[in-house]
Amino acid sequence: MSKRGNAVRVLRLNASDDVLIAMQELRAGTHVPEEGLTMADTVPAGHKIAARDIASGEPVRRYNQIIGFATRAIPRGGHIHLHNLSMQDFERDYAFCADRKPEHTPGCKTDLLLNFDGIVREDGSVATRNYIGVISSVNCSATVCRQIAEAFRGEALAGYPNIDGVVAITHKSGCGMASNGEGIDLLRRVTAGYIRHPNFAAVLFIGLGCESNQVSSLLGAENLSESARLRTMTIQESGGTRATIERGIALVKELLPAANQVKREPVPLRYLTIGLQCGGSDGYSGITANPALGAAMDLLVQHGGTAILSETPEIYGAEHLLTRRAVSREVGEKLVSRIKWWEAYTSRLGGEMNNNPSPGNKAGGLTTILEKSLGAVAKAGTSNLADVFEYAQPVTTRGLVFMDTPGYDPVSATGQVAGGANMICFTTGRGSVYGCKPSPSLKLATNSPMYHRMREDMDINCGDILDGGLTVQESGEQIFRLIIETASGRPSKSEEHGFGEDEFAPWILGPTM
Template sequence: MSTTSTDHAVIRLHPNDDVVIATRQLLSGARIASEDLVVSGLIPPGHKIATRAIAAGEPVKRYNQIIGVAREAIARGQHVHTHNLSMADFAREHEFGVDRHPTPFVDAPATFMGIRRDDGRVATRNFVGVLTSVNCSATVARAIADHFRRDVHPEALADYPNVDGVIALTHGLGCGIDMQGEGLGILRRTLAGYAVHPNFHAVLFVGLGCETNQIAGVLESSGLKDGERLRSFTIQDSGGTRKTIEHGIALVKDMLADANRVKREPVPASHLIVGLQCGGSDGYSGISANPALGAAVDKLVAHGGTAILSETPEVYGAEHLLTRRAVSREVGEKLLTRIKWWEEYCARNGAAMDNNPSAGNKVGGLTTILEKSLGAVAKGGTTNLVEVYEYAQRIDAKGFVFMDSPGYDPMSATGQVASGANLICFTTGRGSAYGCAPSPSLKLATNTALWERQEEDMDINCGGVIDGSATIDQLGDQIFQMMLDCASGVASKSELHGYGQNEFVPWQVGVVT
């Protein structure tokens, strides 16, 4: 994507585009000298303005890519949005590896202060976790973790300054599902990924006892077993609610001393695995925060690290840009296989891939899923796509990868963390409240108005790209450094607010009976 700012009122993203983007609210009659254009009607900030006459049924381009077709004739200077632009169904040419290029690795990789685990992986946080096999054990798990809440019981962890906390990650699944079905397999893969996540020093696994999702099945499916750092038990075997809570608290107390012995030490940035998310997107997302995060991703990959792009329905319509970067046809075909799965999944459930953008996205200036996707893939930078994974599948490749997931942010990020992400970077234009324990989450604001309104939730303002006070590369440097700092223990805004436990949302597919 080439970005050419035409003046302070609008941004032109490509010479071939049929629209420019308003940097502020424009009133009817305003003149855009650089486009020799007079605005017709009110244009909200972040929204599109036609720069040529567009006939009904004609495709409309942004990023030099088709974002939809005109519902009706659109005159120069008019607002282009949901009232006159609709989803386009058109064939896209999927080329494989034509944009593949050598990665410019740095000679001296950056470092951060991480925590080395016995299996060689590196943690960015040091928690004790309480996981549940089923919704029925959620209350018990919460009670165990709440006993160690620093804001309620500050004395509980007073002797363990190197422990970031005891957290419970509960969910609403685990029973009433096919014992041989895809849904149970995904849930078990997700829970197993959390059970061995490096940001957990130790984990308690609590069940009810009679559920479909037996803890033994979770452990067996992933080759895990009980030990000093993974303990499992059920309410029914423990003698009920009170005894189970007491048992869990006692086990956590036994784990804390060992968890507190960890020390941070300098480790290469190659140990960073960063999940990329965007939520509450707006018309600026694909101009500022997403490409700025993409620039940081390019730096991360050059330092040997890994970045995970996901949200498959939100790359729909832009997947042809990713296949061009695939290291092989096989990798590119894997991505198309996941796209096809989503098309069939939507069809058999009476849904459509173009049910996105959300209401908030549209208020912010995004009109079709094609437009949203083209901006969303900018988070992935420009390096080669080296591998494609299924949801919550363990990620072992270095570089830029893709993990299949829904577009719903908590569900997508849950899969990324299960896959091994030890940091999340989350761009937002409308303002999103989100965290992702046990991995910290950094929030990137796409525009200065959001930053000023919600600064307590945002970690960095990327609005300088819109007003011309900052460049994509400058922000990329800042975001990369912020990744290293956060991975070293500097708390993100979402961590300071206590986000993370309620945002654990495994992906549910299949029939619930």
């Protein structure tokens, strides 16, 4: 690092890198003696500076990995960004299992907490929250679901202190689609994942009656049936909107007493499944919050827990770092097959994988999807890749796993929760606001200025790594402790703001008819 006084001015991430990271805005002509260069351009904070003269067509490395190719000559001290760096095809060495670690025994010795206070359900699953869900099969029943849930706001649950709320889970699909095939199978898998989710003590599932996504068909396809914790109804059979709302409120009232009969008790961390997300990323995401979250996930995996890395378009170009850690060639090839599916999918729709980063990411200093992906993969820590799952599939393997999802955070996190994630950890550099009931969501800020500006939305500041207050490992341990506290009932900032119902967003495949 190079400093002026106590302020870090530039950061070199790897001795072999072609770039330095500006830790503050550096004006053209500024001399950086520690690196022996003079700024050729003005470079904003978080953006990249050429550490050497780079010829047109040469690969450019950050994290000692290729992030793109120079589209013109870049002088030492020059600004590297959209105007002079672009994507280009190149070979990646997947080296399946080359970096696989020896198997470890969960429950390593540590001075950190080993349990959290969870809610053990009758089937042995463990909840971090205790909600009642009102779930729609189709957009046509969304208003009814919301109005039923609204009846239990305020003091309506005062007599039920162990219930965290009544949550409406609604969406924009369920009809105008084929009644069989990949599209509706995926919607049913997502919905069933929420119905089964341990964070719901009970669920009321409501349809219209004539939609493609029929209530009875979903139950049959997903091997679900009505029970003491699952009740169903349709608007058409119930006599219309008002009658359905009244009947729905009465059914929820019937579910409340049993849902309230829970208590938290210490359970091992192996019952924690964490969905990993990053959104509104910046040039610091891969330096602070993402590797700190990775350090926390290494601790979780050591204790038998599960971390779900996702957002396939946002690990594109960095997938070789995961295939090298796969527990078997079969697992590594499952990941590569999902990458190839995405290449074909985007090509078929006239897009490209480098449509990401988003405008906000680019403003924060990220230039190509390769650069963003290398930072995003850091959330996975250093554990072996134990398995690969398709979108919203039940996650049945402990350890670090991958779930194929889009990069759009609400759609991605919806798949993770449907797969069993009972918490989300979400890193952000620009300041994303997000929650995803029934699972609490923790927001990890990558830099201190944004954290202090948005501290009512951010749960933890990983910018302390840049400020010199914490190492990545220390920040990871801080995150790990906060995960345990939140899983034990401490509200997250997004929960305090009421986020989490409108963010349910199943991945829609196939045409809308």
